[in-house]
Amino acid sequence: MPDTLTPVLTSDWAEDQSWKLATYERGGGYRALRKALAMAPDDIITAVKDSGLRGRGGAGFPTGMKWGFIPQDNPKPKYLVVNADESEPGTCKDIPLMMATPHTLVEGAIISSFAIRANTAFIYVRGEVVHVIRRVQAAVAEAYAAGHLGKDIHGSGYDLDVVVHAGAGAYICGEETALLEGLEGRRGQPRLRPPFPAVAGLYASPTVINNVESIASVPSIIGNGADWFASMGTEKSKGFGIFSLSGHVAKPGQYEAPLGITLRTLIELAGGMRQGHELKFWTPGGSSTPILTGEHLDVPLDFEAVGAAGSMLGTRALQIFDDTTCVVRAVLRWTEFYKHESCGKCTPCREGTWWLVQTLTNLEKGVGREEDLDILLDQCDNILGRAFCALGDGATSPISSSIQYFRNEYLQHLSEGGCPFDPVASTLFAVEGVR
């Protein structure tokens, strides 16, 4: 039984000058790269398959299997694209990782590129985080200077270039095919699939797209072995992951633990809820995953159990709200986000999110009738499964789940003609007992 917390990716974040190559190498960094370069690329793919690593960007697709889809008989160049767009509301793990230890990501990108036989890799970082971009740029430059990147890496005959690319503000560019459009210098609108990125991705060439945390996990798997990774986690959700606690807990922050830890344990570690308040609702994996409540404190946070509880593990973005928070206000704000970020390509999402905001705005103000809740659910039905990409589906999650658990709170807005909550009470700077 592994320990409650298992820092691997986060273990060096507190080191002095943690972002420097020298610091990283002192801690054993780039040893896995040398080991990997002595392996057959297919054996690396096998090791990642055997480890059970599943994508950390939200969907949980098995990483090794994704790499195995790259058609190696295709004569076109192969590409690795690291998805560092981290924009799903609540998600805040990739950004601190890249700021603290960007070399973990760079080493992972080199090993992963070698495995899929790519000679060019891209790290697509959202643009709104300049200090993170500096650290990644510098890490790539240091890796070139040390011979970890460039031509004939450590005499292996393998060449790799890494390009750091800053995005320009668009949540949808986290969706992998929209990201490719952005990386090709176009509007970030998702692509029709097929063809799939593994066959025709960047520049219509075979492309693997993986999340930062997925790629950063690779050096530890190669260094310590697939068994080591698989010794953590649950039966079908192997390994460790960074759990991001935010909101009304005493100590919000990053907690790296085997998959399957519960929110009850995490809240205990985080010093409990804010003094004098109780848990009301939470997101297990970002705003696109249906909200859960206090009844779900003991759900193991792995892909299967959170799914069985009616939500999704997503990005392990645990946004915690206490009893001072108005769920209608929270849901309206998320819905406004989806409306703003809808790329406009398909009607169900473009028009649907607009209608959702209209209906919710009225409800929040206490304007409307009880039947409007059914209209809202109907509108969700018209989006879910009909939208072109998962952004549209995600937009419906907070609405349908909040009506499921807090129907009465919506009705209370109608009966009281407005919001019954005091927004000041839920702020960080609210003085206890003083309104």
Place this chain on the structure above:
Amino acid sequence: MTQEATGLGDATYAELREIAARYPEARSGLLPMLHLVQSVEGRVTPEGIEACADILGLSTADVSGVATFYTMYKRRPVGDYHVGVCTNTLCAVMGGDAIFERLKEHLDVGNDETTADGKVTLEHVECNAACDYAPVMMVNWEFMDNMTPQSATQLVDDLREGKEVRSTRGPRIATWREIERVLAGFPDDRVDEGPGAGPASLVGLEIAREQGWTAPAGEASGTTGSPADSAAESAALADTGRAESETRQEEGHDDA
């Protein structure tokens, strides 16, 4: 379109070409090129659009279409300091809404407007991947963690008075144009400023250290039974609609 006719000099043209040359296909440089245009011009200007179109062999309509899609590209001049207040749900609830209201009042501007002295452009922003530091502000895309209405007004006052201001995670705040240049891929000298991580990023690690908790010791590489040997099996593992549809799609191509 000749270079002389634009406000952009030869040096900028050379740098725009340099960006395009980083990529296997030049058009991939467009996003960073537009960042560079903003660093020189203070916004995306018609001249900047023409320069990008010229270098990439695109129409100005194509480039415009891209520039208008992304929120970081601005058509109106931005002040020296772009001040973003996160008003996505978590930050809004934790105080972001109150901060944004206070700043609008204090600066006498609306959303996406610039103060009369041209110093500060105020905008509400979406989740900036720092929710564990809520309420979060961004100044020229540097983190300002755990803000209050009071610390926020102090911050903008300091910026307007030209005092040296630092991100709560270390680096000195540069001007918006200087930062746009970094985003275009031309690093400045601030990478080593500040720590590796802010305090919230380290709370789990600190608890693990206190408790003596670690990951298991590493072993030699070996293999276990793979938890997912086929795409179908992994689809059964996948808990999300997103994963399922991605799995179906990947499988589809596998059959093809």
